Structure formats: structure tokens, C-alpha cells
Amino acid sequence: MPELPEVETVRKGLLALVQDKTIATVDVYWPKIITNDTAKFQKALQGKVIETIDRRGKYLLFRFSDNLTMVSHLRMEGKYHLDTAVTPIDKHTHVVFNFTDGTQLRYADVRKFGRMTLGLTGFEQSLSGIAALGPEPLSKAFTIAGFTQALKKHHKNIKAVLLDQHTVAGLGNIYCDEVLWLCKIHPLQPADTLTAKEIKALHAAIQIELKTAIAAGGTTIRSYVDASGQQGHFQLQLHVYGREGQPCERCGTIIEKFKVAGRGTHICPKEQQLR
DNA sequence: AGCCCGTCCTGAGGGC
DNA sequence: TGCCCTCAGGACGGGC
Incomplete structure (x- = not known):
């Protein structure tokens, strides 16, 4: 179960794997993972570049070009990994981000508890969950x-x-x-x-x-x-x-x-x- | 406002 | 062997 140290480890590893990659298309196999309208989510991400990945508490914040942010929570068993299009999709993979270079970022989640939400950067501050979050324990805000x-x-x-x-x-x-x-x-x-x-x-x-x-x-x-x-x-x-x-x-x-x-x-x- | 509970999910493991 | 039941739990919405 990913808590802050695990999410931070994922963030660092993921950034090294996908920074500067451009999304071509997004495949969604379990729409409930996406809290936005799925078609809008897919369309909004087309052509966007992953500029960086931040973290707040246990939330991952993917920062895309054109001022877009995707909030992603792994909950119990969510996992990201980089793959290629030739590998068959396994039954626990629910979202696939296809990059223009032929690689894919795949999100797998046995329990299907994880959630992703896309919005204009800054929207996460008012997202229920993040809005009421306490201070980051490893920042000066935690006094x-x-x-x-x-x-x-x-x-x-x-x-x-x-x-x-x-x-x-x-x-x-x-x-x-x-x-x-x-x-x-x-x-x-x-x-x-x-x-x-x-x-x-x-x-x-x-x-x-x-x-x-x-x-x-x-x-x-x-x-x-x-x-x-x-x-x-x-x-x-x-x-x-x-x-x-x-x-x-x-x-x-x-x-x-x-x-x-x-x-x-x-x-x-x-x-x-x-x- | 604070607090508790049900809900979402599936696989592992125990009991018989 | 196989089936059924219970357990694992992060966040959120609803109700008190």
C-alpha cells in the first residue's frame, strides 16, 4: 500500500522514465479510474508533453504542457510502469498512455481503487482530498x-x-x-x-x-x-x-x-x- | 464541526 | 479438489 515514501519513490523513478515524452493517445479500459468524462480526458491529453511530476501527500501530480495537471492517487495497489506496444495488455491494466516514441506508460491496479483527475494546473488546490490536506511532513510547514x-x-x-x-x-x-x-x-x-x-x-x-x-x-x-x-x-x-x-x-x-x-x-x- | 460508517474492488487464505 | 466466507484497506460521501 503506497504511503508517502512509496509515492515519492514512484515519482522519482517515473520522472526519469517519462519526462519530456509526448502523449499520442490514451486508452482507458476501466473508466471509473478516471473521474473526468473519459472522452474529454483522452482528448485533452493528446499531444501534451509530460513536463514534470510533483507530489502532495500520497497524490502524484503530473504536470503537462498547456497548463494541464493530472492528479493520480494509487490507493491500495495502483502501479505505473513503462512498456512497449508489443507487450499484451494484462487484465489489471486499466489506463495506457501511448507516447509518440512508441513506448507506453501503463497504469495497473488489481483492486481498481486508484483514481485520476485532469484539470487546469491549480485546480488540484480545490480538489476534495487535496484541499483539506495537512502539511507536508518533510517541509517547513510541518511545525x-x-x-x-x-x-x-x-x-x-x-x-x-x-x-x-x-x-x-x-x-x-x-x-x-x-x-x-x-x-x-x-x-x-x-x-x-x-x-x-x-x-x-x-x-x-x-x-x-x-x-x-x-x-x-x-x-x-x-x-x-x-x-x-x-x-x-x-x-x-x-x-x-x-x-x-x-x-x-x-x-x-x-x-x-x-x-x-x-x-x-x-x-x-x-x-x-x-x- | 467532528465523527462514524458504508462503499468501492479482487485475490489470498482458511475452513470444511 | 473446490467452494464459500472473511479479510486487506485509502479516501470520500452521507448521515447523525
Whole structure:
């Protein structure tokens, strides 16, 4: 499941593969992936050049010539890769961008949860999802003061707050469990009850964790690969996610798994206690 | 405003 | 072997 480090890894890899390429045509095999009118989407992209690719939270922002931006969210299993027209389209490929040089950018998504939206650059600021997004965790906009203020507004549990993207952008289920373990905070602890010390530790852990995960090319748990088909390596540095039944690396207590906000959640029951 | 829940999807894995 | 059921979950819209 691509979270910020995986999306950033995809962005960098993808940029190296498709920058400056010109789109000839677009094939759409599962129209629900495109939230615009499919025919308009296809027509608008004809002849456009991919100038760069940006990222905001877990969203990829393809910047095209003529002031067009395509917002793309991979959700659970979305993947991009470069291919040639002679390779048969597999059943999980839903959108194909045909370039004028004969190569293709293919979007595959087993679950079909991913979405793409095209508009005039800047439209993404008012797109639901991006408009309400919290600060980028690796930018100066993510301050301890702002983080503290945002946490005070919520009485729901800290894990749900970190997951919902409004307080800070980019964390998903895996990195939430990891940073909470690092800071010894119980995922059900109400956000507005965290101490200043805990908030400071969480703020730091989020940044270190995401930076380290980006450096490792992201985390491959089920199926994540980057734009070149390479797996990430950060799964080797996970402390709690997917480790239920195994001893905590710090204290030896058996890691437990239960549901929080509808998500599988992993904790060390000794070190992460609800207050 | 905040919060919770249903929805979208398919493949993997368990039970019998 | 094969079938059925459950689980995995990010974001969003609707309802309270």
C-alpha cells in the first residue's frame, strides 16, 4: 500500500522514465479510474508533453504542457510502469498512455481503487482530498506548534487522526503503527490528551521515519514496486507492522494486533499503554 | 464541526 | 479438489 515514501519513490523513478515524452493517445479500459468524462480526458491529453511530476501527500501530480495537471492517487495497489506496444495488455491494466516514441506508460491496479483527475494546473488546490490536506511532513510547514494545535482539535484516537490526512499528509497504516511504537504511544490514546513531550517525539519520529523509508525505496509488504518494478527495502526496518506474535525488539513482550479505525493495528502492549 | 460508517474492488487464505 | 466466507484497506460521501 503506497504511503508517502512509496509515492515519492514512484515519482522519482517515473520522472526519469517519462519526462519530456509526448502523449499520442490514451486508452482507458476501466473508466471509473478516471473521474473526468473519459472522452474529454483522452482528448485533452493528446499531444501534451509530460513536463514534470510533483507530489502532495500520497497524490502524484503530473504536470503537462498547456497548463494541464493530472492528479493520480494509487490507493491500495495502483502501479505505473513503462512498456512497449508489443507487450499484451494484462487484465489489471486499466489506463495506457501511448507516447509518440512508441513506448507506453501503463497504469495497473488489481483492486481498481486508484483514481485520476485532469484539470487546469491549480485546480488540484480545490480538489476534495487535496484541499483539506495537512502539511507536508518533510517541509517547513510541518511545525510542532501547528501539529500541537491540530491535535488539540480532536478527541478521537491518535491513530485515526494520523490516518485521516488532515493533520499531517502522507501517513498510512504501516507508518502510523511504526511511529506510534517508536514514541511508545497507544493508538487509541485521544489526540487531545497527548503531552507536549509526546507531540514533540511524534513530530520528530514522523520525519525521521519517512526520510529513512524514502532512502530505502519504500516498504514492500504485499505487492508494492516502484516505476521500474523494484521492491522497496524498508520492510526490513519495520518494528511492529506485520509482526504480531513476535517479541518486541525493545522489551521482548509479544506484539499484539487488533483493529483501530477499521485498520489492522500492531502494538507492544507493555510499552504502549492507554492512559 | 467532528465523527462514524458504508462503499468501492479482487485475490489470498482458511475452513470444511 | 473446490467452494464459500472473511479479510486487506485509502479516501470520500452521507448521515447523525
